[in-house]
Amino acid sequence: AMNGRNEDGSYSNITAANVAINCADDKERYSMADVEKKLPEFRKASPLFGDFLAWSLVSCTDWAVRGAASHPEVSAPGAPPILVVGNTGDPATPYEGAARMAKQLGKGVGVEITYKGQGHGS
Incomplete structure (x- = not known):
């Protein structure tokens, strides 16, 4: 269905779920001032989507719980391929x-x- 719209006219919760997942995954919280500083870098990397992607960083600013995910070092010595x-x-x-x-x-x-x-x- 287009944009998560169900046959009965209701919408899925995919957008809310994605915000929750992203905020749980990321420890960083960005302020408006942080994004304004980063904006030129985003615009240079993507003239079309740079603004959207940069401003999306503030979506977790007021999230009640700080993200807990981290990127640990992984290794599997002796494991099969x-x-x-x-x-x-x-x-x-x-x-x-x-x-x-x-x-x-x-x-x-x-x-x-x-x-x-x-x-x-x-």
Whole structure:
């Protein structure tokens, strides 16, 4: 359904869920002043979407609970090979994250496959 609209005319809660997930995942909280400082960098990186992406940083500013997620070091010494698939054209989960994960898993464990395509998910 277009924009999460159900057949009965109601809407899904996907937008609210995404805000909750993003705020739980990110420890950082940005003020309006923080975003104003970062705005030129975002505009340079993406003239079309820079403003939107920069201002979206304030969506968790007043969230009641600070995000708890962190990015721990991972490794799996002695584990059998683990396949890590990365997509070079995924705007939501950058390819560099998959490459970093495969490397952190360790030599002979992290096996990286690169998909050269567009879209979210490989």
